[in-house]
Amino acid sequence: MLVKVLLASIAQFFEPERHLPGALGQVAEDPVVLAEILVLFRIVLADGVVQPSQLTAFERICEQHFGINRRDMPELHALLDSPKARSCDAKAFTLLGQLDMAARTTLLEHMVEIARASSDGAECDSRLILRMADLLGLEPVLPELQRVPGAVEEKRQGYE
Template sequence: MSESIFDRITAFLGSKSAVQKVADDPVLTAELLLLLHVALADGKTEKSEYAAILRIASTDFGISPDEFSEVAEYLKDFGYETSSEQAALAFADVPFERKVMLLRHLLAIANADDDLDPKEANLIRRTADLLGVTPEELHKSH
């Protein structure tokens, strides 16, 4: 059975500090920035949205909740001038399945508070357009 991309990412990230893992991986940095951007798109961050970010960071990227505050500080310092569009462009050369996973993560965070704000929906829609993923492809089982 072949390893999933997330198994390989987790194995690669295993020996470095969380901040170093993020700093060394532009696509991971871009994804985490986008996750934070969607959580902040409506002007407020609900606890449920932050919990969703922590869960995704932990389960998919091996960043523990205890380490995430340091990662968030790094992202704040590093990405304060990075727009959502610029972050999405980091995904230009990644496999299609990885693009779909990013969009599903964004949807999970936007829906975590049971209130999909129009600003969150717009950010996800623009990101999907930049990545070349249609709504049908996003909702199809892969």
């Protein structure tokens, strides 16, 4: 019995990686896009609490900007916790340096959108975004971080 378990564990190392469907498969194969999504997910996790409003904003951005189908979100979350994603996470800013200025600006705007979705406008979100802006070579966007009542809720209509 123990031998079977051991052999099964060893066999997993040699199995080909499972192919993910559609846009999610493309994300898994593109380390730059995966790094973008990882950075966005860091904003959701910034204060240590996954707020539903921030998770909704993150998933909406993934759907609208990256083309990831809403029904594939559980697989996306599994991908973000995979060894492949951890490898991208370690070199995220090297990878994000490959983005042009417009793409880096869009990424920062998405970070601000997720932070705004927070019900408390956590200070750690602001600090993280300021640091990200600096690392991306962009101007800080602090005035835009102030939560605008109703702005996120208006964007959410029809998504939930």
